[in-house]
Amino acid sequence: MYIDSHAHIFSEDYQNDRDEVLRRARDAGVESIVVPGTNLATSREAVALAEKYDFIYACVGFHPHDASKATTEHLREIEELSAHRRVVAIGEIGLDYHYDFSPRDQQVGVFESQIQMAIRRDLPIVIHTRESLPDAMEIVRAAVANSPGWMSRRLNVHSRRPSPKGVFHCFSGTAEEAWSLLDLGFFVSYPGIVTFKNSPAAATLEQTGFDHILLETDSPYMAPVPLRGKRNEPANIRLIGRKIAEIFGMTEEDVARAARFNAKKLFAIGPPDPPQIVYKLRNSLYLNITIRCNADCYFCDRKGEAIVKGHNLKIEREPTTQEVIQAIGDPTRYDEIVFCGYGEPTIRLDVLKEVAAWVKSKGGKVRLNTDGHGSVINHRNIVPELVGLVDSVSVSLNSVDPKQYGEMMAIDGERFHRAMIDFARECKKYFPEVVMTVVGMNEIDTEAAREFVEREIGVELRVRPYF
Ligand code: SF4
Ligand SMILES: [Zn+2]
Structure with a gap:
């Protein structure tokens, strides 16, 4: 429309x-x-x-x-x-x-x-x-x-x-x-x-x-x-x-x-569209299972309107596993089912695993977009638990510099940068498709990031547009 x-x-x-x-x-x-x-x-x-x-x-x-x-x-x-x-x-x-x-x-x-x-x-x-x-x-x-x-x-x-x-x-x-x-x-x-x-x-x-x-x-x-x-x-x-x-x-x-x-x-035409727990972009279906996050990136509009390409992601209540499954319908209709909203999906690890298991059982493909802090959040190495449930993982690198990383995300830079790198390395061990991402902002040295990611983790870097 x-x-x-x-x-x-x-x-x-x-x-x-x-x-x-x-x-x-x-x-x-x-x-x-x-x-x-x-x-x-x-x-x-x-x-x-x-x-x-x-x-x-x-x-x-x-x-x-x-x-x-x-x-x-x-x-x-x-x-x-x-x-x-x-x-x-x-x-x-x-x-x-x-x-x-x-x-x-x-x-x-x-x-x-x-x-x-x-x-x-x-x-x-x-x-x-x-x-x-x-x-x-x-x-x-x-x-x-x-x-x-x-x-x-x-x-x-x-x-x-x-x-x-x-x-x-x-x-x-x-x-x-x-x-x-x-x-x-x-x-x-x-x-x-x-x-x-x-x-x-x-x-x-x-x-x-x-x-x-x-x-x-x-x-x-x-x-x-x-x-x-x-x-x-x-x-x-x-x-x-x-x-x-x-x-x-x-x-x-x-x-x-x-x-x-x-x-x-x-x-100011008409009422705003209601928040969505699943949303489609291109031919992928994205799952918005939480709006909570352990970080607070300055470029993120999670606490603002939380709009992605006209989709309202500002959920007032987190959906149950059943609600998410119902909203997906037939997962094979999409190129992939992606855990990615304005929040960190590993905060709801149980729901993530249940929904992912269901998608896999129906023949769908699953991707996890994460800040890479899931193991800190859940107090254990969660990567082995995702084997068989997730086909690909995308980890936000944000910056190669722990200090800048901490400032960007309003977290303890040293601690979480290390945790994120460890998480990415773990993923590399288990999953064939791992990418790391940075947001293409002026202050980010994307070339340094690319070199770091290829050399240190052995995966590909993608630059996400900062719109
Ligand atoms: S990690 Fe992601 S969801 Fe969390 S504040 Fe940063 S950009 Fe937003
Ligand atoms: Zn005119």
């Missing part, structure tokens, strides 16, 4: 077949469409569409193209309109230095006053930039700095990331710019340009992952390949989703789910 986070359905391009376009969107799995206004008239049209169709949501605001026409009275009316129950954001607003249809000082003024409007109304903003990203970022950064509580009243989450305040639509910046916007509480949104040949947007996306993005068609513009140049429509969002899935070797479903989660969160 997709959310098209940016489509100008009020456009005249749809005057003859709007209902058909919307029907095609629904048939293609578009669950909701967010329609941003560009001036007072189109903002009203967006609201009218949202009143007519229960899957459409509206944004109201003045596009930079129309900034010179935005009188104080117009802006007051926009603010009044923003109180409508179907309005989910102020937008689209921003700066366009490519066309310069409005003088730049007016663009800046209208952009700033609409940001203040969004802050007063506690709504997110939808930002348009063209050849103006640095200036727009500067203005947004100043607004956030002067209003740290913006959006936080609406969201009862304590994520590792700040509460979302808006989206840079049709994002065309660098990976560095994308990360700094995420750190500020903004999403970036990608339209059909990611399907274009040699697209810089696709290159940025490759570096930042798709965990923190929104998807949009920007209809009627920006039609994705192979429809480039034609009138665009929300149903084409699938071509964008498929392209991104292809870039990452994931499924279209994975990409759609992650982006849908972010759009729901940003625009």
Whole structure:
């Protein structure tokens, strides 16, 4: 299920077949469409569409193209309109230095006053930039700095990331710019340009992952390949989703789910999805048997929202063996069944062993993803107990340096690093497939890690993307 986070359905391009376009969107799995206004008239049209169709949501605001026409009275009316129950954001607003249809000082003024409007109304903003990203970022950064509580009243989450305040639509910046916007509480949104040949947007996306993005068609513009140049429509969002899935070797479903989660969160659309004890990524089924962990890694969102690619893993109660087995169904339908949630599975060793034994008895393949502290946690060498139950093991190395390891995980670095290495060595003795992983962050020397793992343990190192 997709959310098209940016489509100008009020456009005249749809005057003859709007209902058909919307029907095609629904048939293609578009669950909701967010329609941003560009001036007072189109903002009203967006609201009218949202009143007519229960899957459409509206944004109201003045596009930079129309900034010179935005009188104080117009802006007051926009603010009044923003109180409508179907309005989910102020937008689209921003700066366009490519066309310069409005003088730049007016663009800046209208952009700033609409940001203040969004802050007063506690709504997110939808930002348009063209050849103006640095200036727009500067203005947004100043607004956030002067209003740290913006959006936080609406969201009862304590994520590792700040509460979302808006989206840079049709994002065309660098990976560095994308990360700094995420750190500020903004999403970036990608339209059909990611399907274009040699697209810089696709290159940025490759570096930042798709965990923190929104998807949009920007209809009627920006039609994705192979429809480039034609009138665009929300149903084409699938071509964008498929392209991104292809870039990452994931499924279209994975990409759609992650982006849908972010759009729901940003625009406060619908209730959050319930927590899951099993979740599917690619064609593997992951088991979320605990959210407890003996460590507290600073890069881990276990105590925050605990979301993995749009799957909510924030379980409030640990499932029983029977509940997990029931949720798995037929394990042979999957490439593998993986013990991996936002918690350390060996904390529940009995459940792990019972479920794994059942999966093996049904002909499934089992992998254990672990921090490698299971033997310390259970006060005995647990590796021999897993023989026959587990086919492969993945141990988080995190760092070759015990001091850094301890700091990253908020544990006794010397003691647990040694325990983790011993655990990996033990696994190497018993299991044909053992890998160790590090998270690809700047502060981690992945080459040193690779050399260490190959030389000291004799297994392969995998770098997990830090998204
Ligand atoms: S070991 Fe894994 S689950 Fe535990 S805090 Fe670290 S990243 Fe999170
Ligand atoms: Zn737009």
